[in-house]
Amino acid sequence: xxxxxxxxxxxxxxxLLVFLIISSERMQSASxxxxxxxxxxxxxxxxxxxxxxxxxxxxxxxxxxxSILLNPTVASxxxxxEASAKRYTVEFKTLDxxxxxxxxxxxxxxxxxIDKIKVDRVSKKSVYLRIEFKL
Amino acid sequence: xxISKNFSKNSIKxxxxxxxxxxxxxxxxxxxxxxxxxxxxKVEELDIKSRAQVLKIAPSIFxxxxxxxxxxxxxxxxxxxxxxxxxxxxxxxDFLNSHDIDLGRVNRFYFAxxxxxHVEHPIxxxxxxxxxxxxxxxxxxxxxxxxxxxxxxxxxxLALSKHSVPIKRYDNAFLDEKSIFALLIPLFMLVLLxxxxxxxxxxxxxxxxxxxxxxxxxxxxPSTSFEIESIKKKLMRIDKEQRKLREDIKYILSxxxxxxxxxxxxxxxxxxxxxxxxxxxxxxxxxIKSFLEKRFKTSLAKFExxxxxxxxxxx
Numbered sequence: 525x526x527x528x529x530x531x532x533x534x535x536x537x538x539x540l541l542v543f544l545i546i547s548s549e550r551m552q553s554a555s556x557x558x559x560x561x562x563x564x565x566x567x568x569x570x571x572x573x574x575x576x577x578x579x580x581x582x583x584x585x586x587x588x589x590x591s592i593l594l595n596p597t598v599a600s601x602x603x604x605x606e607a608s609a610k611r612y613t614v615e616f617k618t619l620d621x622x623x624x625x626x627x628x629x630x631x632x633x634x635x636x637x638i639d640k641i642k643v644d645r646v647s648k649k650s651v652y653l654r655i656e657f658k659l
Numbered sequence: 660x661x662i663s664k665n666f667s668k669n670s671i672k673x674x675x676x677x678x679x680x681x682x683x684x685x686x687x688x689x690x691x692x693x694x695x696x697x698x699x700x701k702v703e704e705l706d707i708k709s710r711a712q713v714l715k716i717a718p719s720i721f722x723x724x725x726x727x728x729x730x731x732x733x734x735x736x737x738x739x740x741x742x743x744x745x746x747x748x749x750x751x752x753d754f755l756n757s758h759d760i761d762l763g764r765v766n767r768f769y770f771a772x773x774x775x776x777h778v779e780h781p782i783x784x785x786x787x788x789x790x791x792x793x794x795x796x797x798x799x800x801x802x803x804x805x806x807x808x809x810x811x812x813x814x815x816x817l818a819l820s821k822h823s824v825p826i827k828r829y830d831n832a833f834l835d836e837k838s839i840f841a842l843l844i845p846l847f848m849l850v851l852l853x854x855x856x857x858x859x860x861x862x863x864x865x866x867x868x869x870x871x872x873x874x875x876x877x878x879x880x881p882s883t884s885f886e887i888e889s890i891k892k893k894l895m896r897i898d899k900e901q902r903k904l905r906e907d908i909k910y911i912l913s914x915x916x917x918x919x920x921x922x923x924x925x926x927x928x929x930x931x932x933x934x935x936x937x938x939x940x941x942x943x944x945x946x947i948k949s950f951l952e953k954r955f956k957t958s959l960a961k962f963e964x965x966x967x968x969x970x971x972x973x974x
């Protein structure tokens with residue numbers, strides 16, 4: 525007496541199947557979107573990490589400056605060195621030609637944020653140099 | 660013609676239905692007792708143990724004795740004595756439809772044989788048909804042959820048996836029951852497959868979402884793309900500025916200086932670069948200036964004395 529009409533069961537199963545197919549298709553395309561999201565996120569993360577390490581990692585920038593200034597070619601010629609939370613200033617009252625060439629080569633080829641730079645020729649063989657780095 | 664009604668203890672109306680009945684529309688639940696006009700019946704002594712086996716051979720028991728039609732069968736067992744009923748679901752349902760009886764309100768169907776077999780006196784269905792009990796067999800005969808028939812509704816409330824009749828309440832014009840079940844099986848398999856498929860895709864999706872979160876965490880990325888873009892833009896601007904500064908210095912240091920000429924000072928301020936150059940002659944200043952103007956705008960150019968040429972550059 526209380527049997528379920530097989531047509532209703534058929535309709536239910538068909539509807540369920542349609543629902544599952546649509547859901548599965550949606551989930552598949554969502555997965556594809558997430559794949560491209562992963563690639564995008566990885567690429568953005570890589571790019572951002574690289575840019576950060578170059579220009580906003582204060583500790584790393586400070587280490588890079590120190591490693592340059594500790595080099596014997598210029599270390600003994602430093603007249604003044606000042607570091608605050610935001611700036612790192614170095615001054616050479618007289619820096620010989622070799623030291624200047626070496627230092628400029630290093631500074632210009634490193635990821636250091638030069639804020640100000642002043643070079644004055646003192647003599648044929650030496651210059652005055654003041655560089656302010658932003659941290 | 661009147662409908663014959665009776666009541667159960669729980670107030671479900673009992674309706675005795677005959678093909679000659681003119682039935683009133685019912686809004687309440689009803690139990691229907693089918694008169695013999697709706698079924699064929701045979702009583703057989705069979706050496707068979709179960710009802711199910713008798714049900715299988717029921718079509719052959721009636722073969723040739725009743726008109727050809729699509730029958731359903733119902734079997735009652737008393738020892739080795741089987742009462743076998745043949746009835747047409749469609750005809751019963753068509754009758755109900757044609758008499759405006761809402762099938763949804765029908766609680767159960769019964770055969771008169773099982774429900775009225777114990778009633779000894781004749782039961783009047785209407786002026787033309789009555790039911791009589793002849794040696795336990797309920798049959799319908801013309802009311803004119805019956806005396807002292809009692810109206811069905813005047814009978815004491817009947818205690819209905821447990822032998823309700825399974826009427827197929829559907830009529831599938833395009834697909835019979837077997838075809839539907841045959842279709843249901845592969846469809847059900849597909850449902851299972853797609854359920855598994857969906858679950859797998861969901862799990863893959865969740866894993867990938869998790870992977871994105873991990874990338875965010877391990878790279879210390881801000882939670883919104885707006886923040887990420889803003890930081891990236893700022894760092895890109897710094898990168899561009901610093902690369903440009905290096906190119907500017909390189910350009911200045913590549914000035915086409917003559918014998919005895921040199922750059923006396925370079926000072927990079929916030930927005931400009933001042934350069935002081937010692938030149939051989941004042942005429943050389945225009946050469947130097949035009950070289951620098953290929954890359955910079957000059958905001959100031961002057962001689963500080965005969966030889967020192969001062970120039971202020973803006974990118």
